Amino acid sequence: METIRCDVAIIGAGSAGLTAYRSVHMAGKHPILIEGGPYGTTCARVGCMPSKLLIAAAEAAHSVKEAPGFGVHPGPTRIDGKEVMARVRSERDRFVGFVLSGMERMPEEHKLRGYARFLGPNRLQVDQHTIVEAKGIVIATGSTPQIPPAWAAAGDRVITSDAVFDWTDLPRSVAVVGTGVIGLELGQALHRLGVHVVILARGSSVAQLSDPAVKEIAAAALREEMDVRFHTQVSAVERVGDGVRVTSRDTSEREVSEVFDYLLVATGRKPNVDQLSLELTGIALDEHGIPQYDSKTMQCGDSHIFIAGDANNELPLLPEAADQGKIAGANAATWPEVKPGLRRTPLIIAFTEPNIATVGASYEELCRTHKGSFAVGMVSFEDQGRSRVMRQNKGMLRVYGEYGSGRFLGAESIGPRMEHIGHLLSWAHQTEMTVEKMLEMPFYHPVVEEGLRTALRDLAQQLEKAPPPKQSCPDCTPGC
Known part of the structure; x- marks a missing residue:
């Protein structure tokens, strides 16, 4: 050797x-x-x-x-x-x-x-x-990517996202397990390309969202277009000819057995x-x-x-x-000389329609680190001008700021063009801008970014008020 x-x-x-x-x-x-x-x-x-x-x-x-x-x-x-x-x-x-x-x-x-x-x-x-x-x-x-051993026994019709891109044709039907970024992106794409898609989620998670208000809007927007079944657990998977039978059970213990061409497992890596x-x-x-x-x-x-x-x-x-x-x-x-390097503001984007984006500190994180010391501003895209022009008027943006300093802390959102708005917000977060300074930046008309301005204005008004008394944050628990 x-x-x-x-x-x-x-x-x-x-x-x-x-x-x-x-x-x-x-x-x-x-x-x-x-x-x-x-x-x-x-x-x-x-x-x-x-x-x-x-x-x-x-x-x-x-x-x-x-x-x-x-x-x-x-x-x-x-x-x-x-x-x-x-x-x-x-x-x-x-x-x-x-x-x-x-x-x-x-x-x-x-x-x-x-x-x-x-x-x-x-x-x-x-x-x-x-x-x-x-x-x-x-x-x-x-x-x-991982496949539970019991499911893997059903053979090559149980796949991860890695296998999708070697397909030479689109299948007729796919069951997707997981409502993370990968499951939602691929599930929606296949649905829009004419594949019969059912998305199953053991809990209520939607991509990387933790803000209960945004998560609720996101779940509704996705379910309006696709068959997304939250709080549904896969109880059995078996090979059936050239397909796979998936048996699932919801919270009422009702079981459903369906046959798909593939079971796409998108539950993490x-x-x-x-x-x-x-x-x-x-x-x-x-x-x-x-x-x-x-x-x-x-x-x-x-x-x-x-x-x-x-x-x-x-x-x-x-x-x-x-x-x-x-x-x-x-x-x-x-080594042994070691220096801290540049770690940028966290920015996560799911390229679903509407886009899902989170920037900086999440709502769940702020409930732990800034309990009672952060305010929330929001905007709905339902009546936002440019969004209605494009017929993409779905979603919500919630922005977070710190009482006292007025510093922008983070945001969670689902909405049109959020892949771009998310970048604006990440730059503001990394440069430690205040909400006041963010509102001094230029906003053209008519653009979706005007919705961001509306949310920031709402946040600025909330920050002018006295912070609420310190209390528990009951809706911060993941999955609630």
Whole structure:
């Protein structure tokens, strides 16, 4: 078995691993990037980009359906599933190609194929062929979508989102389990492309929302268009010919059995850390076996080991993975000198229609950290001018501000163009603007952003009042 030495070993060549590699390389140190799976990143292969390709096709179909509302009457709509998926796969492969081109430009001595596991704090074994000794190590092994073993027994008709983008045609029917971002995005896209879709949720969660008022509006908007069944549990899954029978049970104990072409499981992803032999590193692990780390430096304890991206189970988002990878790589290259890196304002967007966006501190978080010391402003998009012009007048935006300082703390929303408004709010949050300063910014007419101004004006009025007496926050409990 060959032994090689380097300054920093990076386990995983996804978004976090690649940015970590660049940080180490720019620091003038010798990195080795270890990857056992296919190159190409989760985002490019099975995540951000292919899902948006499917959503774009769904938006085109939905626009045709909605056109008569404007007095425009197109001819019969024909959705060619094979053409839809051919474009999804073709453009997906193009995005993956960009990543592969970058990998090809890396020096060969910086790349090592295989799966790594720890032999000790500074030693890794890669498959059965190489020992790597490194001064610093970055864990960037990503995550994997999970299927309950009992459901997996039904075979290849029980899938995760990873499998969707290899379809060569659209199926006739799909049951989606989970109302997180992935389940809602794919479920709505498939529904709009003519697939019979049923979405099942064990609780009442809607994407990343925690504000009860926004969550209620979001659930109603989604259920108005699709068959979304909250508080419904899957009790049995079995293979039936070329399909799968899904039996579900609601809170009244009423059971329903239906046959679908596929069961799409979108109930979360598991960090890929269980095969790393982390117990040999000496670093502290949490109850799930994930290394405990400093979110500003990405350092595990005071060790030379750093962790970034989906592997740490913090926020499984590409921008977060990239930022964390940059910090982890830079600190691994200079260890034992370690510095805090830039952690940006949290921004999460679900590309549903309407968009769902959260910025900064969530309502649930503020109920813990600012109980009785934050105010809420809101706007409904039902009568907002530009939203009605576009016939997209659904949703609600709730913005949060701090009594005394007037500082903008965060927002939760579902509404038209929230992917863009969310960015405006995240910039305001990161620069620690007050609500007063935000209202001094320009607002054109007529734009959806005028709805944001309405919410900020409402928040400003609430902040002028005396804060309420400190009391319990009964509606802050997740899922209530």
